[in-house]
Amino acid sequence: MVLKVFFPSCCSSADSGILIGRWISEQNSAVILAVVHFPFIPVQVKQYLGEVQRVTKVSVSVLGSWSNSKQEKEESLSEFLEDLGTIFCHEPWIQISKEGDSKFWSCSILQKHSKNPQEEEIILVYYDQRKVMLSHLHPPLDTAGQRAEDASKLSAIFDTVARSQVLFMTDRYDEGPIKLTHWQSDGVEASIIVELLKQASVPACMLLTLLLSLLSGICRSRVLKFWPLSFLWSKLSTCEQLGHRLQHLQLISSNKKAQNQNQLMRKANIFVSLLIDVALGILLMSWLYRKNRIGHLADTLIPVADHVAEELQDLLQWLMGAPAGLKMNRALDQVLGRFFLYHIHLWISYIHLLSPFIEMILWYVGLSACLGLTVALCILSDIIALLTFHIYCFYVYGARLYCLKIYGLSSLWRLFRGKKWNVLRQRVDSCSYDLDQLFIGTLLFTILLFLLPTTALYYLVFTLLRLLVVIVQGLIHLLVDLIDSLPLYSLILRLCRSYRLA
Amino acid sequence: MAEERRFLSASGVPIALRRRQHSASCRELAVRGPRLQLRSLSAATSAVWLAAYGLFALCENSMVLSAAIFITLIGLIIYLHFVKIDQESLLVIGSLGIQVTSAYASGKESTTFIEMGHVKDVVINEAIHMQKVIYYLCILLQDPEDPQGVSEVVPLFQVS
Numbered sequence: 001m002v003l004k005v006f007f008p009s010c011c012s013s014a015d016s017g018i019l020i021g022r023w024i025s026e027q028n029s030a031v032i033l034a035v036v037h038f039p040f041i042p043v044q045v046k047q048y049l050g051e052v053q054r055v056t057k058v059s060v061s062v063l064g065s066w067s068n069s070k071q072e073k074e075e076s077l078s079e080f081l082e083d084l085g086t087i088f089c090h091e092p093w094i095q096i097s098k099e100g101d102s103k104f105w106s107c108s109i110l111q112k113h114s115k116n117p118q119e120e121e122i123i124l125v126y127y128d129q130r131k132v133m134l135s136h137l138h139p140p141l142d143t144a145g146q147r148a149e150d151a152s153k154l155s156a157i158f159d160t161v162a163r164s165q166v167l168f169m170t171d172r173y174d175e176g177p178i179k180l181t182h183w184q185s186d187g188v189e190a191s192i193i194v195e196l197l198k199q200a201s202v203p204a205c206m207l208l209t210l211l212l213s214l215l216s217g218i219c220r221s222r223v224l225k226f227w228p229l230s231f232l233w234s235k236l237s238t239c240e241q242l243g244h245r246l247q248h249l250q251l252i253s254s255n256k257k258a259q260n261q262n263q264l265m266r267k268a269n270i271f272v273s274l275l276i277d278v279a280l281g282i283l284l285m286s287w288l289y290r291k292n293r294i295g296h297l298a299d300t301l302i303p304v305a306d307h308v309a310e311e312l313q314d315l316l317q318w319l320m321g322a323p324a325g326l327k328m329n330r331a332l333d334q335v336l337g338r339f340f341l342y343h344i345h346l347w348i349s350y351i352h353l354l355s356p357f358i359e360m361i362l363w364y365v366g367l368s369a370c371l372g373l374t375v376a377l378c379i380l381s382d383i384i385a386l387l388t389f390h391i392y393c394f395y396v397y398g399a400r401l402y403c404l405k406i407y408g409l410s411s412l413w414r415l416f417r418g419k420k421w422n423v424l425r426q427r428v429d430s431c432s433y434d435l436d437q438l439f440i441g442t443l444l445f446t447i448l449l450f451l452l453p454t455t456a457l458y459y460l461v462f463t464l465l466r467l468l469v470v471i472v473q474g475l476i477h478l479l480v481d482l483i484d485s486l487p488l489y490s491l492i493l494r495l496c497r498s499y500r501l502a
Numbered sequence: 503m504a505e506e507r508r509f510l511s512a513s514g515v516p517i518a519l520r521r522r523q524h525s526a527s528c529r530e531l532a533v534r535g536p537r538l539q540l541r542s543l544s545a546a547t548s549a550v551w552l553a554a555y556g557l558f559a560l561c562e563n564s565m566v567l568s569a570a571i572f573i574t575l576i577g578l579i580i581y582l583h584f585v586k587i588d589q590e591s592l593l594v595i596g597s598l599g600i601q602v603t604s605a606y607a608s609g610k611e612s613t614t615f616i617e618m619g620h621v622k623d624v625v626i627n628e629a630i631h632m633q634k635v636i637y638y639l640c641i642l643l644q645d646p647e648d649p650q651g652v653s654e655v656v657p658l659f660q661v662s
Contacts, residue, residue, distance in 0.1 A: 002596060004597070004598060121525065123528070123595060123597075123598060
């Protein structure tokens with residue numbers, strides 16, 4: 001029979017003592033969790049183990065002895081260790097010893113009540129306790145009870161180590177009757193600064209929660225809910241992004257600890273993403289406000305708007321002529337073209353009216369980039385939307401006209417064939433029309449049909465322009481979503497400390 | 503004890519097999535392939551550089567040459583680190599499991615551990631590849647709940 005002993009690698013340099021852990025008899029293996037050093041009182045050790053067993057539900061017991069002697073092997077020590085086997089009676093009693101600086105260990109078992117006294121083979125497996133604990137390689141606690149016999153053997157080992165968390169709280173440097181050595185003895189995973197940050201984060205979180213609740217209370221107040229304002233807020237993507245970030249902040253600064261690994265990772269990801277966002281935003285702001293770049297931007301904004309308007313005017317002149325060789329209906333063409341040209345003229349006058357204030361507005365709006373790069377990108381997208389508002393208007397006009405025309409055409413086509421749309425039955429029924437109805441209907445149908453190419457062309461051109469603007473805005477929003485939802489903390493953890501991400 | 507014997511693999515490349523028995527229930531088998539030959543390395547490098555020189559003669563842009571050097575270096579590092587496997591070994595520990603290790607030419611090792619409870623059997627499979635029949639060793643895995651069925655087939659020593 002083979003006996004397997006799982007020994008933590010952090011205890012290999014520990015002083016002599018006794019081994020405590022769990023004996024899994026169905027797999028014939030012993031999982032060693034810690035080493036208790038001399039001097040100790042056996043009764044207190046048993047009491048402590050009983051307490052640990054009650055809390056963690058892991059049957060911890062004394063499994064054997066460990067001796068790490070720097071000098072020559074002492075006979076009295078080995079006898080003393082054997083006598084310990086009689087005090088803490090455990091079957092089998094494991095004795096591991098290491099001498100001086102030699103690389104070899106000796107491991108033997110004492111069996112007092114063995115039925116078949118044959119030589120047992122011992123397999124000693126080193127395991128890194130720190131990595132097992134940090135990588136959360138254990139099955140979820142709620143299903144551990146039912147599927148105990150189905151679980152693989154190794155997961156029982158990991159489960160044992162993971163559930164004995166409370167055993168790892170006391171250390172050999174603490175005052176108390178029991179002095180243990182385990183993975184935490186090498187030094188806690190964090191440094192002083194991280195500990196200070198953890199202590200300072202509690203009041204900071206409470207302050208942040210208070211501020212955020214105040215802010216969300218203001219946002220939800222009735223004043224901002226009137227119809228024009230609420231319509232405006234829903235259309236501007238900046239407000240949506242700000243609300244999103246507010247939610248994230250509320251999630252991070254809440255007082256309750258994360259229940260499981262998923263929530264912890266999500267909180268950490270949101271925190272890192274916020275940090276990177278604000279850092280990039282401040283970088284952008286510092287670049288923007290240097291060398292009066294805002295002034296340059298404001299100066300080039302008006303000529304750009306003028307240029308766009310000129311291009312649109314050229315386009316409309318082209319449409320009013322003979323675009324792509326198609327022959328348009330002259331009268332309708334002129335009407336539509338002049339209507340849109342007047343619209344552009346109005347728009348340009350508004351822009352020129354605003355031009356003295358552009359620089360100041362841009363300066364103050366640029367300050368909000370310190371809230372994050374995503375907010376700056378959203379503001380950019382909103383500015384593009386506002387500047388190309390006339391394209392949006394043209395698109396709406398063209399679409400409406402085209403839609404009306406198509407409805408009229410389809411209805412008159414039905415009349416042409418002698419049918420009618422029955423609203424009650426939601427289907428097409430035949431209907432007998434009078435002669436004058438048929439005459440006027442056919443006339444109107446012909447008119448609309450021959451005016452169709454003109455309207456269709458205008459509709460096509462303005463839809464394409466609108467599509468262009470929407471694509472640009474869509475790309476910006478895609479970038480914003482990417483920054484929002486990229487799990488940077490998990491990526492960095494995977495690169496640097498991949499054992500924590502089992 | 504360790505013994506090493508030389509064989510020829512299915513594609514004619516000389517490989518060496520080393521068997522060690524550490525104890526009664528623990529055995530290790532390692533298959534080592536040939537190292538990166540100097541002549542294949544110099545052939546690949548000179549081919550790339552000749553092509554780059556030809557391009558340079560065509561378009562008179564010296565960036566092509568530096569790009570070729572860069573590509574050669576990066577390509578060599580990627581090949582050594584991700585592609586060229588020097589040694590594959592199998593460590594069998596009775597009642598614990600089987601560990602399959604692949605060691606790359608740059609020193610990187612990637613290991614897979616299979617628990618004894620999941621191993622159903624170790625078999626030799628035959629496969630028809632191009633015009634010949636090759637034999638390969640593989641482990642049949644089973645689900646602990648379903649001892650009858652085979653859940654996965656893991657071929658061993660794939661590269662050597």
